[in-house]
Amino acid sequence: MVKSFLLAFPMMVLTFVMLSGGRMSDDPKKMVAFAITFLFVNILFFLMIRTGKTDKYRSILFISYAVCFVISFITHLIELRGSMAISGANMVEGLTPFCHIVIPMTLIPAALTKTIIFPGTIIGGFASIASMFVLWIGASLALGRGFCSWACFFGGLDDGFSRIFKKPLIKNINLKWTYLPYAVLFVVVVTAALTLSPTYCEWLCPYKTVTEFVEVTSVKILMQTIIFVSLFIALVIVLPLLTKRRTQCGLFCPFGAFQSFTNKVNAFEVRIDQEKCVKCKRCLQVCPTFSVDEGSINEGKMRITCTKCGKCVDACPKKAIFFHVKCTPLNSTLDRYRVFFLYPAFLFLTTMAGNNIQDAIVKTIRLLTTGSMF
Amino acid sequence: MQAFILGISNGAICVAYCSPILIPYLVGEGGNIQRNFMLIGQFLSGRFVGYLVFAVLAWGINKSIIHAGGQRELFIGFAYVILSLFLVAYGFFHIRPSCSAGFLKGSLQKAIHMHPAFLPAFMGFATGLSFCPPFLLAVTGAIEKGSLLGSMYFFFAFFLGTSLFFIPIPFIGVLRRFSVLPIIGKMATGIIGIYYFYSGVIMLIGAVKW
Ligand code: SF4
Ligand code: SF4
Numbered sequence: 001m002v003k004s005f006l007l008a009f010p011m012m013v014l015t016f017v018m019l020s021g022g023r024m025s026d027d028p029k030k031m032v033a034f035a036i037t038f039l040f041v042n043i044l045f046f047l048m049i050r051t052g053k054t055d056k057y058r059s060i061l062f063i064s065y066a067v068c069f070v071i072s073f074i075t076h077l078i079e080l081r082g083s084m085a086i087s088g089a090n091m092v093e094g095l096t097p098f099c100h101i102v103i104p105m106t107l108i109p110a111a112l113t114k115t116i117i118f119p120g121t122i123i124g125g126f127a128s129i130a131s132m133f134v135l136w137i138g139a140s141l142a143l144g145r146g147f148c149s150w151a152c153f154f155g156g157l158d159d160g161f162s163r164i165f166k167k168p169l170i171k172n173i174n175l176k177w178t179y180l181p182y183a184v185l186f187v188v189v190v191t192a193a194l195t196l197s198p199t200y201c202e203w204l205c206p207y208k209t210v211t212e213f214v215e216v217t218s219v220k221i222l223m224q225t226i227i228f229v230s231l232f233i234a235l236v237i238v239l240p241l242l243t244k245r246r247t248q249c250g251l252f253c254p255f256g257a258f259q260s261f262t263n264k265v266n267a268f269e270v271r272i273d274q275e276k277c278v279k280c281k282r283c284l285q286v287c288p289t290f291s292v293d294e295g296s297i298n299e300g301k302m303r304i305t306c307t308k309c310g311k312c313v314d315a316c317p318k319k320a321i322f323f324h325v326k327c328t329p330l331n332s333t334l335d336r337y338r339v340f341f342l343y344p345a346f347l348f349l350t351t352m353a354g355n356n357i358q359d360a361i362v363k364t365i366r367l368l369t370t371g372s373m374f
Numbered sequence: 375m376q377a378f379i380l381g382i383s384n385g386a387i388c389v390a391y392c393s394p395i396l397i398p399y400l401v402g403e404g405g406n407i408q409r410n411f412m413l414i415g416q417f418l419s420g421r422f423v424g425y426l427v428f429a430v431l432a433w434g435i436n437k438s439i440i441h442a443g444g445q446r447e448l449f450i451g452f453a454y455v456i457l458s459l460f461l462v463a464y465g466f467f468h469i470r471p472s473c474s475a476g477f478l479k480g481s482l483q484k485a486i487h488m489h490p491a492f493l494p495a496f497m498g499f500a501t502g503l504s505f506c507p508p509f510l511l512a513v514t515g516a517i518e519k520g521s522l523l524g525s526m527y528f529f530f531a532f533f534l535g536t537s538l539f540f541i542p543i544p545f546i547g548v549l550r551r552f553s554v555l556p557i558i559g560k561m562a563t564g565i566i567g568i569y570y571f572y573s574g575v576i577m578l579i580g581a582v583k584w
Contacts, residue, residue, distance in 0.1 A: 176557060183561030187379075194378060223572065 004050040033361035054310025065353035066156025068360035104258040105192035142344040144266025149309035162240035185254035206232035250289035273332035276320035283312035381535015429529040432516035454574025465564020
C-alpha cells in the first residue's frame, strides 16, 4: 500500500500541474471540475499501480476522454458558429481544427510545396497545426503506436463499443484485413499528394459524424456525407459491438497504420515470456487491434500494430505477457518496466484528456443548473 | 491524376498476379541489383511502347464514338461501373485474372536463349496490354480525353503509376518480406475501384464529374 502510494505520488504532482495549467480558476464550476478530474485520474493511476492491471483502468479514462472530447468539441462548435457543419467561408478563414489523422497526408505536399494542405491555422487558436505536430512528435517518441490507446481522442469510441457485449458474436476474422489500413494509407497519401487536398478527411473519416463536417451543398458532398456516416456506423459502432475489437483502429485507420512504424523507434514494447506461456491463445482472442497472431505467441513478440493498451497483459492467465524496455534483459516478473511505461503514457493521456473532461463537467453543471450548456 | 492512380492499381495487380510468372525469369535467383535494374528498364520500355499504341487506339475510338453520334457519357459511365466492380472484386476477394504474359511461359525457356536482349522488352509489352480491369479503365479514361495528345498524356501518367510497383523488384533478394506488399497493393486497388464505381454512377446519372 505504502509502496503504491509512493509510486503514485509523483503522478499526483504532475497531474496537478498539467490539469491546472499552472493557475487555479476562481470560477466555482471550474474548481469543481478540476477537483473531480484530479481525483478521478489519480484514483485510476493508483489502482493501476496497486493492482498491476493496466487496461482495466486505462480504458475507463480513455473512453471518458473520447466521450468528453465529443461533448466539448460539439458544444464548442455550436457556441462558435451555431452548427457542426462548416461552411466554405469558415474553411477559407482557417477555422477547421487540425487533427492528427491528417498528418501522414500532409508530409509529401509539405516537402514538395512547402504548404500544409489543410484549411487550419498554423499557430495559436483551437487545435492549431503546429500544436498538433508537436504533440504527435512527442507522443510518437514516448509511446510509439501507444498513441492509439493513450493519446488519440477518437480511439475511446470504438474501444467503448467493443466492451459492451460480454462475448463476441463474430469471432473468426481473416487477418488479411489487418493490411487494409496500409492500403488506405497508401491510397490517401498518394491521392493527397496528387490533389493537394486531405482526401481521407474529405471522403472517408468516420469521426466527422461526431465532430464537424462540410455543409451539404452539392451531390458530391452528399455522397461524401453518406460514406463517412456509414463508415462510422459500421466501423465505430456495429463491428466493435459484434467482434469486441476496435475495428476502426485495427482495420481501417490510416493514421494507425502510419503510427505502427513509430513502434520501431520507441523504447517500449509488449513481450511474451515463452517459458511461462501455455499457448492458450487468450491474448490472441482479446487483443482489440489484432496485434497478436500465432507467430507472436511462438516468437514472443507482438505485431508492429500493438497499441500497448495492456489488455493482453491483464488477460494472460499465466502472467506471461509483460511490458518491456528494449535493450534490457527480458524479465516477465519485473513490474518496473510497466511503471516506466505508465509514467509517460498516463501523463500523456491525462494531459490530453484533462481539458476535455473538465470542460465537459463544466458544461454539464451549467446544463443542470441553468438548462443550457452555453 | 486519375491516370496515375489507375496506373498504381494496375501495377499492384500486375505485381500480384504476373510476378510469379515474371520474377523468376526476369530477376533470376542471385542476380545482382544492377543487372536486375537493366532488365526491369527493358521491361518497362516495352510496356511504354505498348501504352503509346493504346493511346493512339483510344483516340481513334473516341473519334469514332463522337462521329457515330453515340451516347458518349453513357458508354464511358457504363464501362466505369462494370470495370470498377471487377477491380473491387480483384482487390478484396480471391479472384485471379490471368497474366497476359502467361502464354509465354512454355516457350519462354527456349526464347530466353535465342533473344536474351529483347525478351524483357517483349514481356513488358505483353504484360502491359493485359486486359485486366485497371488497364481497361485506363483505356476508357483515355477515350474520354478526346485529343491524341491528351490520350498520350493519360497513358504516360498511367505508365508512371504502374512503374512504381516494379521499382522494388530488383531488390527482391533484399526485400524478404515482399509477400505483404501485393496484399496491400491489391487492397489499394479495391479502394480505387470503389472510387471509379462512384465516378461511373455519377456519370450515369448525368451529374458533373469532378
Ligand atoms: S494468454 Fe498468455 S499463456 Fe495464453 S497464449 Fe497468450 S501469452 Fe500464452
Ligand atoms: S498486443 Fe496486447 S498491448 Fe498490444 S494492442 Fe494487443 S492487447 Fe494491447
